[in-house]
Amino acid sequence: MTKLIINGRNVEVTSGPDTPLLWVARDELKLTGAKFGCGAAQCGACTMFADGQPVRSCITPVSAVAGQKITTPEGLEGKVAAAVRAAWQKHDVAQCGYCQSGQIMAAVALLTGKPAPDAPAINEAMSPYLCRCATYARIRTAINSAADALRA
Amino acid sequence: MFTSPIGHLIAKSPDPVLNRRGFLLVSAAAAGSGLALGIMVPGNGGAARAATAGTDTAVFNPFVRITPDNKVIVISKHLDKGQGAATGLATLVAEELDADWAQMQVEFAPANVALYANSAFGVQGTGGSSAIANSYLQYRKAGAAARAMLVSAAAAKWGVPAAGITVSKGSVTDGTNTATLGDLAEAASKRSVPAEPVLKDAKDFVFIGKSFPRLDSKAKTTAQPVFTQDVHLPDMVTAVVARSPRFGGKVTSFDTAAAKKIAGVVDVVQIPQGVAVLATSTWAAIQGREVLKVTWDDSAAEMRSTAALVTDYKKLAGTTGASVRKVGNAAAGLATAVKTIDAEFVFPFLAHAPMEPLNCVMQLKDAACTVWTGSQLQTVDQNITAAILGLRPEDVAINTLWAGGSFGRRGVYNSDYIAETAALVKAYGKPVPVKIVWTREDDIKGGYYRPMVVHHVKAGVTADGTIAGWQHRIVTQSIMAGTAFEAMAVKDGIDGTSIEGAGDSPYAIPNCEVELHSPKSGVPPLWWRSVGHSHTAYVMESVIDELATLAGKDPVEFRLGLLEKHPRHQGVLKLAAEKAGWGKAAAAPGVGRGVAVHESFNSFVAQVADVRIVDGKPKVDRVVCAVDCGVAVNPDNIAAQMQGGIGYGLGAILHSKITLKDGLVEQSNFDGYQVLRFDEMPEVDVYIVPSAEAPTGVGEPGVPPIGPAVSNAIAALTGKRIRELPFDLHKFEAARET
Numbered sequence: 001m002t003k004l005i006i007n008g009r010n011v012e013v014t015s016g017p018d019t020p021l022l023w024v025a026r027d028e029l030k031l032t033g034a035k036f037g038c039g040a041a042q043c044g045a046c047t048m049f050a051d052g053q054p055v056r057s058c059i060t061p062v063s064a065v066a067g068q069k070i071t072t073p074e075g076l077e078g079k080v081a082a083a084v085r086a087a088w089q090k091h092d093v094a095q096c097g098y099c100q101s102g103q104i105m106a107a108v109a110l111l112t113g114k115p116a117p118d119a120p121a122i123n124e125a126m127s128p129y130l131c132r133c134a135t136y137a138r139i140r141t142a143i144n145s146a147a148d149a150l151r152a
Numbered sequence: 153m154f155t156s157p158i159g160h161l162i163a164k165s166p167d168p169v170l171n172r173r174g175f176l177l178v179s180a181a182a183a184g185s186g187l188a189l190g191i192m193v194p195g196n197g198g199a200a201r202a203a204t205a206g207t208d209t210a211v212f213n214p215f216v217r218i219t220p221d222n223k224v225i226v227i228s229k230h231l232d233k234g235q236g237a238a239t240g241l242a243t244l245v246a247e248e249l250d251a252d253w254a255q256m257q258v259e260f261a262p263a264n265v266a267l268y269a270n271s272a273f274g275v276q277g278t279g280g281s282s283a284i285a286n287s288y289l290q291y292r293k294a295g296a297a298a299r300a301m302l303v304s305a306a307a308a309k310w311g312v313p314a315a316g317i318t319v320s321k322g323s324v325t326d327g328t329n330t331a332t333l334g335d336l337a338e339a340a341s342k343r344s345v346p347a348e349p350v351l352k353d354a355k356d357f358v359f360i361g362k363s364f365p366r367l368d369s370k371a372k373t374t375a376q377p378v379f380t381q382d383v384h385l386p387d388m389v390t391a392v393v394a395r396s397p398r399f400g401g402k403v404t405s406f407d408t409a410a411a412k413k414i415a416g417v418v419d420v421v422q423i424p425q426g427v428a429v430l431a432t433s434t435w436a437a438i439q440g441r442e443v444l445k446v447t448w449d450d451s452a453a454e455m456r457s458t459a460a461l462v463t464d465y466k467k468l469a470g471t472t473g474a475s476v477r478k479v480g481n482a483a484a485g486l487a488t489a490v491k492t493i494d495a496e497f498v499f500p501f502l503a504h505a506p507m508e509p510l511n512c513v514m515q516l517k518d519a520a521c522t523v524w525t526g527s528q529l530q531t532v533d534q535n536i537t538a539a540i541l542g543l544r545p546e547d548v549a550i551n552t553l554w555a556g557g558s559f560g561r562r563g564v565y566n567s568d569y570i571a572e573t574a575a576l577v578k579a580y581g582k583p584v585p586v587k588i589v590w591t592r593e594d595d596i597k598g599g600y601y602r603p604m605v606v607h608h609v610k611a612g613v614t615a616d617g618t619i620a621g622w623q624h625r626i627v628t629q630s631i632m633a634g635t636a637f638e639a640m641a642v643k644d645g646i647d648g649t650s651i652e653g654a655g656d657s658p659y660a661i662p663n664c665e666v667e668l669h670s671p672k673s674g675v676p677p678l679w680w681r682s683v684g685h686s687h688t689a690y691v692m693e694s695v696i697d698e699l700a701t702l703a704g705k706d707p708v709e710f711r712l713g714l715l716e717k718h719p720r721h722q723g724v725l726k727l728a729a730e731k732a733g734w735g736k737a738a739a740a741p742g743v744g745r746g747v748a749v750h751e752s753f754n755s756f757v758a759q760v761a762d763v764r765i766v767d768g769k770p771k772v773d774r775v776v777c778a779v780d781c782g783v784a785v786n787p788d789n790i791a792a793q794m795q796g797g798i799g800y801g802l803g804a805i806l807h808s809k810i811t812l813k814d815g816l817v818e819q820s821n822f823d824g825y826q827v828l829r830f831d832e833m834p835e836v837d838v839y840i841v842p843s844a845e846a847p848t849g850v851g852e853p854g855v856p857p858i859g860p861a862v863s864n865a866i867a868a869l870t871g872k873r874i875r876e877l878p879f880d881l882h883k884f885e886a887a888r889e890t
Contacts, residue, residue: 027390036381038822040822095236096234134795
């Protein structure tokens with residue numbers, strides 16, 4: 001049994017301690033917002049927050065985050081998250097949408113730490129996140145748009 | 153009630169009454185969220201019953217339903233895998249119905265070829281950038297018929313002439329009385345169906361040609377469970393399959409002992425495709441497969457390496473192939489050339505690598521099968537599943553779900569990943585839902601690639617700068633031969649998808665001969681976003697560009713001169729050139745500018761790329777893209793597809809390759825199979841040619857021109873012509889400073 005604080009709730013999970021956080025969330029807790037894309041920390045679709053920091057949940061053993069505050073895409077809330085989601089919708093960023101949970105987590109992490117990121121900062125933050133529909137240009141637009149909205 | 157913007161979560165109900173209707177619909181919101189989240193709960197008591205389609209919606213035709221609470225539900229016969237087809241079809245209905253966009257919703261159609269065939273294929277399926285093209289009149293007529301029935305119902309209800317009734321933004325009125333579409337829906341659905349509903353004149357369009365937001369945006373940005381990967385059903389088991397590491401290998405023997413010791417593994421079962429490990433969770437199944445011991449019989453397997461295949465293909469390219477095109481005499485023409493090119497192009501196998509790895513959920517219970525997956529060829533998938541399970545096709549219900557990408561991979565002539573699920577359901581023999589999950593490694597190593605291709609072109613120009621002759625040989629596996637699509641796609645031994653874009657090039661080339669060799673290999677090939685155009689455009693546009701250079705002519709002017717009978721090619725080429733400032737302002741120092749124009753899937757696209765060399769690698773700064781796809785149903789989605797197509801094509805051209813070593817695929821994940829990343833995405837400006845022609849596709853046509861446009865830009869910058877892909881195989885030097 002591992003104790004987790006996930007999206008503000010205390011839960012005990014029965015998956016083994018080595019089970020990646022991603023599969024604990026998806027299969028045991030039925031929190032499917034974070035996606036399985038590569039299983040090897042190469043695409044970012046599985047991104048969650050652990051104590052506010054983005055983690056690749058597909059390679060993070062659940063035991064490694066016991067007691068930490070986990071946020072999945074379902075549990076993402078607050079001013080920055082709302083601005084990011086609104087910008088994503090305004091600019092119709094999503095195509096297939098499968099990676100967008102991870103992209104949104106990454107954008108929220110970026111704007112939380114850096115409210116006015118310049119282009120190199122956006123590149124650095126977002127390049128680890130793959131999108132096969134190549135919605136990258138709209139992701140950039142939406143991040144800038146969300147940053148503007150948050151400053152307004 | 154349909155409280156979600158997309159009522160896509162469809163589960164077959166055990167209730168026989170509901171079964172006759174086909175589905176039980178549960179909205180994402182109704183199913184809850186957070187820790188209690190569970191989508192698709194068959195027989196979910198009262199809540200689910202309240203959400204059934206059959207009890208409260210007015211059915212106007214197979215494409216349009218309207219609920220009493222005023223939602224218009226458009227039934228999409230096409231899979232939406234990101235390309236925006238669902239929103240496009242809803243736009244067509246909204247237009248003729250005069251609905252309000254806020255009331256529009258979309259659901260995927262059940263598998264029913266009689267109602268939902270793609271008129272381009274004759275079967276129900278999505279591909280060839282055909283969704284809007286083949287649905288344009290059908291969905292408009294469906295909307296217009298529903299509108300006429302609503303007006304008729306209002307006239308009867310109010311006792312006024314139908315002629316005095318107007319509909320606008322979902323509001324029906326005669327000036328005195330007013331009703332919503334939902335108010336009138338039930339009565340309207342019982343009115344007689346107009347035989348030939350009157351369609352709007354284009355000048356009256358209020359939806360078509362505007363950009364209404366995607367209907368799936370909200371669900372996809374709020375972590376809703378819309379994908380097959382998100383399906384969880386009671387008693388469901390999850391499986392991963394150990395498949396032969398070599399294409400064509402068979403299981404000799406396997407030892408299940410270690411796998412069965414993994415907590416959560418419930419069974420290990422052999423199927424024709426390999427050995428499946430079934431478990432109560434995905435991770436347990438993956439762990440089980442890790443320790444599963446299988447020995448493989450490679451006696452019929454493909455054992456060659458890429459190097460050997462390239463050698464074989466090049467050898468073939470030196471011999472006469474099947475004649476695709478013969479105009480004049482290429483050899484005689486080339487003899488008059490003063491400058492010639494003798495170029496060999498090599499294209500690698502490419503995986504589609506959609507972000508959502510393949511998956512399928514299937515349940516066989518009481519001699520009926522239910523499938524949940526992002527089905528792209530529903531008729532084929534239904535028939536093949538039925539055959540494997542010994543059922544009639546109508547006993548196989550397919551719930552098509554939003555797909556996390558496809559690029560062709562989810563529509564397979566032999567339904568590979570769905571057939572394998574059916575085989576497993578049969579072998580496992582329990583009436584519970586079985587979910588097959590492919591890992592990324594399974595996807596990258598799993599075949600069904602864009603086939604490897606070698607092109608050999610000899611071409612030349614005369615002293616006056618015109619093309620003297622063109623001899624062109626293409627060597628590639630046939631995608632269609634041996635499949636159910638062979639009769640449609642293969643004529644006189646020529647697979648149209650091997651030569652499209654080259655054998656039918658619009659350029660006025662005298663003395664032109666194109667030939668094809670179609671060698672076999674053990675690697676299963678498949679259509680990959682833009683299919684044959686993914687390589688033919690590169691060759692045609694590279695060679696034409698080089699001939700322009702040899703002729704001392706401007707690449708745009710040279711092309712325009714060869715396209716005099718093709719005004720739509722000329723139109724996009726001129727538009728892209730104009731918007732890019734071609735010929736007016738020189739590209740900035742260190743920047744090379746290249747152009748390409750190509751028609752695919754009846755759409756015309758030209759692109760101008762600005763490229764620099766940074767740290768020995770090409771960096772594409774900007775792409776100006778002009779597209780002519782007939783009537784622009786949703787301009788913003790057209791722009792999105794051009795941007796996405798450019799990014800998809802650019803990633804492949806720069807980085808992607810699948811290679812074999814002694815028959816084993818050398819790549820396994822995104823570290824070895826590299827694709828475009830965020831910081832490599834160019835700025836893309838899209839311009840749409842205004843047109844009244846029937847709409848054509850946009851999902852694929854953005855892909856073909858980007859490779860040659862970038863390649864031509866690099867040639868302009870460095871003098872180097874890249875003929876072996878991807879670009880990562882080459883070293884680049886910074887621009888020659890002048």
